[in-house]
Amino acid sequence: MISFHSPPDSRHKRTAAVCASILLASSFLVSARPQRPADRLQFEALPLERSQQNHLLVRAFINGKPALLGVDTGAPVSAIAIQRRKYFGLTSIPGASKLPARVQINGAFSNVAIAHNLRLGALSLIDEPMVAIDLSGSTRAARLLNEEAIDGILGADVLFPTSAILDCQMQMLILKMDPHLSGTIPGYDFGGLRSVPIHVSKNYNLYVDGSINGEPAKLMVDTGAFATLMHRRFVRRMKIPLRDTAYSSAGVNLSERGLQLATINRLSIGNVHFRKKEVGVMDLTGLIHDGLLEARPPVAGLLGSEILQRYHGIIDFGTLTLYLKR
DSSP, X not given: OEEEOXXXXXXXXXXXXXXXXXTTXXXXXXXXXXXXXXXXXXXXXXXXXXXXXXXXXXXXXXXXXXXXXEEXXXXXXXXXXXXXXXXXXXXXXXXXXXXXXXXXXXXXXXXXXXXXXXXXXXXXEEEEEEEEEOOHHHHHHHHHTTOOOOOEEEOHHHHTTTTOEXXXXXXXXXXXXXXXXXXXXXXXXXXXXXXXXXXXXXXXXXXXXXXXTTEEEEEEEOTTBSSOEEEHHHHHHTTOOOEEEEEEEOOTTSOOXXXXXXXXXXXXXXXXXXXXXXXXXXXXXXXXXXXXXXXXXXXEEEEOHHHHHHTXXXXXXXXXXXEEOO
16 A cells, blocks of 8 residues: 655655565465355445545454455555554464464565454455554554544455455445355446456456557556556656656655656556556555566556546456446
């Protein structure tokens, strides 16, 4: 999750970034065990809120206590703020468990805890693993904006098994209650939208094919990013002019880094094209892993919340499709 804010009455503007690249993500993905209610509901539609930091938020319950979670497609696994772990009563990984007690985030290790019950509407997930991470930067940003701080992150380990549909404009999250139920969510209208295939990496990150000024590139679909961000080295190699800002960014286990702006003459996402698109530019080293920044084609950046909101982005985890309206 990458947060962006402008503190009131401050000459030094900062951002707080949280972006987890997790090893052994598959272990978390198969651990979610939905518990269906007696009335056998097939789907659960959850309204989302949008923060001033441009994050989508969902109301949930962790071990019976109300929680506010950021819906983050850039996070392979769900997470809990380390300072909220005790409040929600999360426990350590049992010694007999096949789940790892620690996972690696941006080169350093974080502990894994167990939420014995994570409830999203009528859907209950039993013994859900959540990585304990430092969300203090996001908490400070929320305090400066006079809004409620998030307690954690809802990641791909929940969104994939529930074949979720995330509607970024309508601010709706639809979950499949029964993972064995075949077919897609009925009655959902994709009319007027263009479809873009989604590719999934071994760490369960989502990528779409595109191009920047005609140069083939991939973008990570990241609802945790406040805006679309490009990797600085790629932008410089493309000889796209950069404009300095007073903003900066910091990530989990990563040093703070500056944020610049650039205007992309032609940004393409699948068969959807944007002209004169302004994007943020920063060093994404450590946020995008496995050599993907230097691959052919490279991952050039993050497809963030402002495009997904403005152009009615819908992320369908069941069919691995991104829909955009243009």
